Amino acid sequence: MKDNKKLVEAITPIDQDFAQWYTDICLKAELVDYSSVKGCVVLRPYGYAIWENIQKLLDARFKATGHENVAMPIFIPESLLQKEKDHVEGFAPEVAWVTMGGSEELEDRLCVRPTSETLFCDHFAHVLHSWRDLPMKYNQWCSVVRWEKTTRPFLRSREFWWQEGHTIHETAQEAQDETLQMLNIYADFCEQELNIPVLKGRKTDKEKFAGAEATYSIEAMMYDGKALQSGTSHYFGDGFSRAFGVQFTGRDNQLQYPFQTSWGVSTRLVGAIIMTHGDDEGLILPPAVAPYQVVIVPVAAHKPGVTEAARELAARLGKFCRVKLDESDNTPGWKFAQWEMKGVPLRLEIGPKDIEKGQCVLVRRTDREKLFTPLEDLEQVIPAQLVEVSRQLYARAQKNRAERTFSAKTMDEVMELANTRSGYIKTMWCGDLACEEKMKEVAGLSSRCIPFEQEVIGDVCPCCGKPAKTMVVWGKAY
Amino acid sequence: MKDNKKLVEAITPIDQDFAQWYTDICLKAELVDYSSVKGCVVLRPYGYAIWENIQKLLDARFKATGHENVAMPIFIPESLLQKEKDHVEGFAPEVAWVTMGGSEELEDRLCVRPTSETLFCDHFAHVLHSWRDLPMKYNQWCSVVRWEKTTRPFLRSREFWWQEGHTIHETAQEAQDETLQMLNIYADFCEQELNIPVLKGRKTDKEKFAGAEATYSIEAMMYDGKALQSGTSHYFGDGFSRAFGVQFTGRDNQLQYPFQTSWGVSTRLVGAIIMTHGDDEGLILPPAVAPYQVVIVPVAAHKPGVTEAARELAARLGKFCRVKLDESDNTPGWKFAQWEMKGVPLRLEIGPKDIEKGQCVLVRRTDREKLFTPLEDLEQVIPAQLVEVSRQLYARAQKNRAERTFSAKTMDEVMELANTRSGYIKTMWCGDLACEEKMKEVAGLSSRCIPFEQEVIGDVCPCCGKPAKTMVVWGKAY
Secondary structure, eight states: OOOOOOSSOOOOOTTTOHHHHHHHHHHHTTSEEEOSSTTOEEEOHHHHHHHHHHHHHHHHHHHHTTOEEOBOOSEEEHHHHTTSHHHHHHHGGGOEEEEEETTEEEEEEEEEOSOOHHHHHHHHHHHOOBGGGOOEEEEEEEEEEOOOSSOBTTTBOSEEEEEEEEEEESSHHHHHHHHHHHHHHHHHHHHHTSOOOEEEEEOOGGGSOTTOSEEEEEEEEOTTSOEEEEEEEEEEETHHHHHHTOOEEOTTSSEEOOEEEEEEEETHHHHHHHHHHOBTTBOOOOTTTOSOSEEEEESSTTSTTHHHHHHHHHHHHTTTSOEEEOOSSSOHHHHHHHHHHTTOSEEEEEOHHHHHHTEEEEEETTTOOEEEEEGGGHHHHHHHHHHHHHHHHHHHHHHHHHHTEEEOSSHHHHHHHHHHOOSEEEEEEOOOHHHHHHHHHHHOOEEEEEESSOOOOOSBOTTTOSBOOEEEEEEOBO | OOOOOOSSOOOOOTTTOHHHHHHHHHHHTTSEEEOSSTTOEEEOHHHHHHHHHHHHHHHHHHHHTTOEEOBOOSEEEHHHHTTSHHHHHHHGGGOEEEEEETTEEEEEEEEEOSOOHHHHHHHHHHHOOBGGGOOEEEEEEEEEEOOOSSOBTTTBOSEEEEEEEEEEESSHHHHHHHHHHHHHHHHHHHHHTSOOOEEEEEOOGGGSOTTOSEEEEEEEEOTTSOEEEEEEEEEEETHHHHHHTOOEEOTTSSEEOOEEEEEEEETHHHHHHHHHHOBTTBOOOOTTTOSOSEEEEESSTTSTTHHHHHHHHHHHHTTTSOEEEOOSSSOHHHHHHHHHHTTOSEEEEEOHHHHHHTEEEEEETTTOOEEEEEGGGHHHHHHHHHHHHHHHHHHHHHHHHHHTEEEOSSHHHHHHHHHHOOSEEEEEEOOOHHHHHHHHHHHOOEEEEEESSOOOOOSBOTTTOSBOOEEEEEEOBO
């Protein structure tokens, strides 16, 4: 006989082993399952539902800014991938190659798309004719494949789910505006809906996307002080257009090359949610994307009227929030622990005494504050408490980031911080690749971004002593 | 200089060359673009929006019947695919094989999923423990790859987009009920939302899914009388469970194998819409899935007040239907033709005289009936007219099907019909594979299904003269 599965199992304490805590959450909160395909995971219903909510909210933002969804082929012929030199160099080493279709050997190998710039360019070349067709602002939701060596659920896997926006524009200015508009949409989404504060900035040349003129990113700080690149937006100039012969007849009746962007976020955002907000009890989900915003746990459900009252509440709450009524045979204590593990923002307890008093108990997942609430007030109190949970999550993450953000003027200061603390280190930088590489080599730090909000920490690059051009934020990254 | 694209081009008359007419519609209504990946298409915004609407409506039906979305890996290791004998025989010849990841040769080749029964079974084996975990009712939206030789947009391509439901149940009865429930949901969806009448029935053993105990399908008849299998639902018994070692502890504390189903519809439904409803002017879209349900065409837009009135109407209509205001520089006549080609169910014309009279002109795409409508009535008239367009589409398709459905008692009658008419031919059948193969060989007909609604056409199989077991519907299929 198979053992019955234990629903609520101990998870590793967060401060004891953060990596193991993360894996425990992914598996025990039933977000993912490992599959028989090395480096690929299964997104289970609870994990997929978070991603589905992310998709819904982002898709609405994309459409509100004039983007249209399309679907491109899953494969890229090797000959097509090779058209843009930097791009193929960046991606070819990490793709999966289809070499046989049925029993037929392919002449031109196909890679499973790692990203779709090449396919979009190929399509733009077919459908773009006149300046009147511009801008073309497309997006697709799909999965992509990159042959990673070391994988972790949501953070890095051979297949991941994402959206990739691809747009072409008449002028460079328009394309640059689009690039920043999408970065701002990502940042706003992360802060407002996922309650994750993010740093916006430009990537150094070393860290930019293969084939891009400029890459911008939003960087989030995890509970342990490490950074997670959570979204990127790229400006391509007309490099891809020229490589793929994408042209249009301009207002001056001359053939011109359009200017291009691409931008993406992925299921990595689910990893960001886990590692930003979780605690020793498990996951804590931002209300905007939680599969269930409220879980109703009946107490003493065998007593007359309790089950009926709980069901009535579930139907009533279902009109204005995502609600789950747990009618399983488990004890209330078991249910409390299980739904805390799964990160449901609010718990509603209702028992015979509550019913007598015309009230229920609401418990916030963030601080476990108990709120005795008259039943007739739930339409007001629940939305307000969901807002409060969001506020607490954001404030806590912001506090963690503030406490883990440091400045350094000299390499000694950098080394001291890198060896004793985990977080962001801000320094000035001369702009040379050599110094960026040295920071990696001696301090184990990579540049996260050149933040839009610059500060003056000093005059010189701490690495080489030459005059500084910008301030950079460094960190250890997932 | 590149030629400016012609927006409204002539399409091949539908009765002259149906295949060419179909291709013209796919390209000129901007549903798809051919890609550089042989046998794969790009779904352009207008084509993808139809699929997106189909997804939204079906997904709501799946969730309302207790199904949850998940995401499975894109790859299947060859060793996993081989676990169910019939299944691998059916699919292995038509899959794309990944043999290299990065620069590393793979020991166990991976196929790009042609369907995901094997992956779901692998997952079920991990997460199923007790009868309390059952049923598990999962669905995923994704694309799959089958290495087809001859391809046509939406109907047959090397990659296509679909949903695949996979469920496991405690008892055979429950799984059989699920199989039929999903078939009925497909049928109801096709009839109510796509306005396509369908035939429900069971597939013969020859035509059933590789590894299934029983396959059920909905069959739609296209304008030219050919059949299109538009959705399938499979009952697997416990065959896959046994092959993959999926087990649970039953109520009797004994290890048991669950009973399984799978079911799917694909972007093929877009092909069904085109070929069921289209006409010489182009596409006609069922209102439930049309990207735009109403297009507003201002007439004499340069006259004072017209543009303002049209914009006001667009904002007002946007509250209760999907509306497009065409403010381009093209002439009204050009716009009429363009939006007829694109199949928008209702056109709203508004010009200076209309504004004076406080009215507008509504034109149904189906019969071009002009309805002079007081502006204040639009909230009532538009929804009613969208229902009327749906009704007309369904009635027309049903009439076509009725006129193209024939019965035959003898092979002479079968041959006569097959040679002179295009449509369904109903005959009795003894149940032998030999007779089914003979129908293909001599009359070019394949069995579409054994309809649930049986009729008695005679006593004997027209092929062999032996006693008949059931009535079968035969046809030529896409």
